[in-house]
Amino acid sequence: xxxxxxxxxxxxxxxxxxxxxxxxxxxxxxxxxxxxxxxxxxxxxxxxxxxxxxxxxxxxxxxxxxxxxxxxxxxxxxxxxxxxxxxxxxxxxxxxxxxxxxxxxxxxxxxxxxxxxxxxxxxxxxxxxxxxxxxxxxxxxxxxxxxxxxxxxxxxxxxxxxxxxxxxxxxxxxxxxxxxxxxxxxxxxxxxxxxxxxxxxxxxxxxxxxxxxxxxxxxxxxxxxxxxxxxxxxxxxxxxxxxxxxxxxxxxxxxxxxxxxxxxxxxxxxxxxxxxxxxxxxxxxxxxxxxxxxxxxxxxxxxxxxxxxxxxxxxxxxxxxxxxxxxxxxxxx
Amino acid sequence: xxxxxxxxxxxxxxxxxxxxxxxxxxxxxxxxxxxxxxxxxxxxxxxxxxxxxxxxxxxxxxxxxxxxxxxxxxxxxxxxxxxxxxxxxxxxxxxxxxxxxxxxxxxxxxxxxxxxxxxxx
Numbered sequence: 001x002x003x004x005x006x007x008x009x010x011x012x013x014x015x016x017x018x019x020x021x022x023x024x025x026x027x028x029x030x031x032x033x034x035x036x037x038x039x040x041x042x043x044x045x046x047x048x049x050x051x052x053x054x055x056x057x058x059x060x061x062x063x064x065x066x067x068x069x070x071x072x073x074x075x076x077x078x079x080x081x082x083x084x085x086x087x088x089x090x091x092x093x094x095x096x097x098x099x100x101x102x103x104x105x106x107x108x109x110x111x112x113x114x115x116x117x118x119x120x121x122x123x124x125x126x127x128x129x130x131x132x133x134x135x136x137x138x139x140x141x142x143x144x145x146x147x148x149x150x151x152x153x154x155x156x157x158x159x160x161x162x163x164x165x166x167x168x169x170x171x172x173x174x175x176x177x178x179x180x181x182x183x184x185x186x187x188x189x190x191x192x193x194x195x196x197x198x199x200x201x202x203x204x205x206x207x208x209x210x211x212x213x214x215x216x217x218x219x220x221x222x223x224x225x226x227x228x229x230x231x232x233x234x235x236x237x238x239x240x241x242x243x244x245x246x247x248x249x250x251x252x253x254x255x256x257x258x259x260x261x262x263x264x265x266x267x268x269x270x271x272x273x274x275x276x277x278x279x280x281x282x283x284x285x286x287x288x289x290x291x292x293x294x295x296x297x298x299x300x301x302x303x304x305x306x307x308x309x310x311x312x313x314x315x316x317x318x319x320x321x322x323x324x325x326x327x328x329x330x331x332x333x
Numbered sequence: 334x335x336x337x338x339x340x341x342x343x344x345x346x347x348x349x350x351x352x353x354x355x356x357x358x359x360x361x362x363x364x365x366x367x368x369x370x371x372x373x374x375x376x377x378x379x380x381x382x383x384x385x386x387x388x389x390x391x392x393x394x395x396x397x398x399x400x401x402x403x404x405x406x407x408x409x410x411x412x413x414x415x416x417x418x419x420x421x422x423x424x425x426x427x428x429x430x431x432x433x434x435x436x437x438x439x440x441x442x443x444x445x446x447x448x449x450x451x452x453x454x
Binding site for chain 2: 178179180181182184188192245252253255282310311312314315318319321322324325326328330331332333
């Protein structure tokens, strides 16, 4: 990343070109949110007044699932359908401004780090409200006609998303954890309970978990990180992902992100037009749990074979039993 | 035979160094790695202390389940994986599930004590 003076100049030039007049940028602060991306908060004197904005900058060589312009476009589409997202001010693939592709959004105040989010939510006793709001946000997203999906958004219509996901994990089990019977047992359960293809495909966010949310004392303010959004998926895959135990951060009895049980979440989802399917939800939750275990095993593998030496990646291997436990609890005979 | 301190005591000492002294002194980006390293030392300390008994218990459970007292742990695990994949009764058996849960409980006692407190949805 370039230093702050270069960033200030680059962001001012970008916003100025878009506004057709000089835009002064000041008070830059690096933010902690986001693992690979850099978020920079700043003030800008826009033609319609001063604004606190945030620039989300990608490393130049980063491999994106979606091009950043597609990510921005699907987020804008979601905003038009009432999904809470930070309002977009501009996006570019041009690395000449700040050293990488980036987008600029309105800054939304609130917490994003899961444990802080949960402390706030439980201090204020708004867990059920946040769960309901998250359900409603996904309900609105899933109500968008897929014909409106941005042209460059990834995720072509596959005949059967569940079957495809299952084939993917089968391959990973064979290469990463062929000797761990808990994975074999979980996989056998998934195979036996494979749901039929969904009646309806929707645009899916794919990562709407605690950690990709901005929450303040009034509740859910924004759903972030649309990088992995897909144009056509099983809506229950999207709904189930935030229910993994992994995202509860020790509030294990609150299924949805540590906020609350599933009832308000599903109420919110249904009230926004969604249709809940409990069996399909459970299947995707189980698949997600198994897949997360494979992800951890893959990190350890990347450490051991030298692709990514890191004590954190090495430690991931020893986290595999956590996911095996969660998986076994979900497939109890 | 090595003199005292033994491996468990040394690992515990390294964990204390990382947590109590180095953590406060390292720059921000290294703090997470330092915590992870300290946690790994505590995992290894528990593994050193109880790992052997846990491995023996796993072997005994699997040998009884599969009725193959002749096999070692690695071969028993491979045999169970093969039977589950073949779609036989092992793929749906409550007895198999119980053995896997017991093994996982022992693994967690080393890597993440308390994680087995959750049995719900």
